[in-house]
Amino acid sequence: MAQRDGTGFSCAELLQASVELRHHALAYVKSMALRCAVELGVADAIHRRGGAASLDDLLAELSLDASRLPCLRAVMRALAAAGVFAEGGSLRCTDTSACDVEYRLTAVSSLLVDDGSDRGSLAPATLLFVAPPFVTPVVNLTEWVLAGAGAGDGNSSGNSGAAAATAFEMAHGGDIWGVLGRDAALGGFFNDALASDTRFVMDMAIRGSAAKVFEGILSLVDVAGGAGTAARAVAAAFRGVRCTVLDLPQVIDAVADPGDGLVEYVAGDMMEFIPPADAVLLKTVSYATECAA
């Protein structure tokens, strides 16, 4: 019978648990390696090479100096272990010569390829999740949880006061919509990221069996619909559906309306007014507005 310590777990269980614990603690390496690969455009580079590329191929495609090979190898190995890319071919590598190993796209990294199709790439949405303004609040979760403990003791200062409802608010001094409204560059980055996610989701929804839900309705309002990517996709695919986009004035005012009349844009607060319609579309809204972090 396996020996158990005071916690009641066997040595084998504890050894396995220590591996899992390390995986949890180092999980950020995976997401930061992903960020690096997306920023470098590795998936597009592999796609340009016909779906498989050696490290030498990648150095050439990405215009990187040969001296960067060990760094690129480290990033690619981490992502291959995570299933983002597939690693194949000879695995013989030396410090002085390039590896023979080839990297291929998996279903995951295929989503990062921009092949010019309507669906587009999920690269902008992926970069949003790992962007410093959104990562920093998570890095400081303990400070956020403890902020209440310092309430009224005179020690809280600046944005780290106990009143911060979310970790994002504590890090940035305001809620996400206020911050995005004040920072045009961050707002544009956020909206482009959401638009890329929406292009993908709507492509799946309209081409897939879920498309049935759009049949038989004459009007639809995309509540908190951002730049209207989802509503425009529905309006283009179902010409009989009159689509309206509702979002905050800061978002609607910044929309470059193509003026094709495909959808109508309404600026307003969904808590106060929602334009009447047969159907309401809510995409990434409750999650975003409730968590806002």
Ligand SMILES: C[S@@+](CC[C@H](N)C(=O)[O-])C[C@H]1O[C@@H](n2cnc3c(N)ncnc32)[C@H](O)[C@@H]1O
């Ligand atoms: C995460 S984004 C989702 C945008 C879009 N549905 C999509 O999936 O691309 C959430 C949206 O909610 C909007 N929003 C937040 N609070 C709102 C409110 N009170 N009234 C209307 N829109 C709001 C934001 O401006 C933002 O465009």
